[in-house]
Amino acid sequence: MIETYKLTKAFKGKRAVDEVDFYLDEGESVGLLGPNGAGKSTTISMISTLIKPTSGDVKLNGESIVHNSSKLRKILGVVPQEIALYEELSAYENLKFFGQLYKVEKSILEKRIQSTLELVGLRDRQKDLVKTFSGGMKRRVNIAVALLHNPKVLILDEPTVGIDPQSRNHILEMVRRMKEEQGTTILYTSHYMEEVEQLCERIYVMDHGKVIATGTQSELLSILSNEDTIKIQVDKVTDSLIETIQEIEQVHQVEEDKDNLKIIAKKSSNIVRELVLAVEKEKAQLLNFQMEKPSLEDVFLHLTGRTLRD
Numbered sequence: 001m002i003e004t005y006k007l008t009k010a011f012k013g014k015r016a017v018d019e020v021d022f023y024l025d026e027g028e029s030v031g032l033l034g035p036n037g038a039g040k041s042t043t044i045s046m047i048s049t050l051i052k053p054t055s056g057d058v059k060l061n062g063e064s065i066v067h068n069s070s071k072l073r074k075i076l077g078v079v080p081q082e083i084a085l086y087e088e089l090s091a092y093e094n095l096k097f098f099g100q101l102y103k104v105e106k107s108i109l110e111k112r113i114q115s116t117l118e119l120v121g122l123r124d125r126q127k128d129l130v131k132t133f134s135g136g137m138k139r140r141v142n143i144a145v146a147l148l149h150n151p152k153v154l155i156l157d158e159p160t161v162g163i164d165p166q167s168r169n170h171i172l173e174m175v176r177r178m179k180e181e182q183g184t185t186i187l188y189t190s191h192y193m194e195e196v197e198q199l200c201e202r203i204y205v206m207d208h209g210k211v212i213a214t215g216t217q218s219e220l221l222s223i224l225s226n227e228d229t230i231k232i233q234v235d236k237v238t239d240s241l242i243e244t245i246q247e248i249e250q251v252h253q254v255e256e257d258k259d260n261l262k263i264i265a266k267k268s269s270n271i272v273r274e275l276v277l278a279v280e281k282e283k284a285q286l287l288n289f290q291m292e293k294p295s296l297e298d299v300f301l302h303l304t305g306r307t308l309r310d
């Protein structure tokens with residue numbers, strides 16, 4: 001349905017998006033996962049024709065949309081990171097205003113306003129002014145705006161950043177319902193791997209403007225099939241302890257998390273013994289030891305040496 005070929009965007013000569021090849025099939029929900037600055041927003045801005053690529057192409061059903069975006073715009077709903085609403089108007093009035101602006105037919109606009117408000121869980125607050133809403137509620141109205149013309153494809157740019165848990169749950173549930181009940185095609189960007197794990201069938205992992213891995217969740221996790229993820233808790237984490245563990249031959253990554261250390265190491269029978277010896281050598285006390293199932297966060301750590309939230 002939508003495909004990109006070597007999609008590239010440079011700002012002042014620096015590539016924010018670097019030859020990204022990507023596809024989104026009808027009815028799929030695909031995640032773009034990456035830390036802040038990875039190039040996710042720039043990628044979706046090009047896909048949604050808000051900015052022009054420096055080079056490369058975006059195609060809708062085989063036709064380039066870079067210079068002819070009208071077909072795409074009809075079927076696309078985009079929820080940007082920034083909230084764009086009139087604070088002095090009510091939720092209902094905002095939707096009516098944007099519905100008229102987007103030329104939603106008069107005869108169906110009222111019904112659409114009510115169904116989108118229902119979907120984002122704000123039907124009973126529709127008469128309240130947007131300025132009285134929490135950040136999460138404003139984000140939900142913003143999503144309703146993007147849904148007014150009943151788009152086949154919905155692109156959401158980090159829709160749950162910085163909002164209350166109730167709104168976050170509403171948004172996740174809404175995306176799930178749109179996909180399952182209406183067959184909407186979804187492109188979802190996030191740096192929360194749990195959300196992408198929960199909602200998306202296929203995932204592109206981005207870092208520094210490039211796609212560094214892609215596949216289904218289980219395909220991505222199989223990157224770590226030769227690795228163990230081990231969590232140890234010690235009485236005190238020191239730099240010297242981290243260095244000693246990093247010197248163990250099988251160890252690829254060590255991540256510090258309060259009193260815990262998360263270690264990704266090549267599968268081997270003696271890794272446990274090596275870790276115990278390292279802790280003893282540093283005169284630390286081992287309080288807990290746990291082998292863990294790898295997560296997408298671990299895949300990212302393995303590929304980049306950093307965590308998604310660094």
Ligand SMILES: Nc1ncnc2c1ncn2[C@@H]1O[C@H](COP(=O)(O)OP(=O)(O)OP(=O)(O)O)[C@@H](O)[C@H]1O
Nearest residue numbers: 011015016034035036037038039040041042043158
């Ligand atoms: N208009 C612009 N002018 C200059 N640099 C830009 C512009 N837009 C984005 N960038 C740079 O491009 C890189 C990628 O940014 P982008 O917003 O696409 O990342 P992201 O993965 O969406 O992260 P975030 O979640 O922080 O938005 C960053 O280094 C950013 O500073």
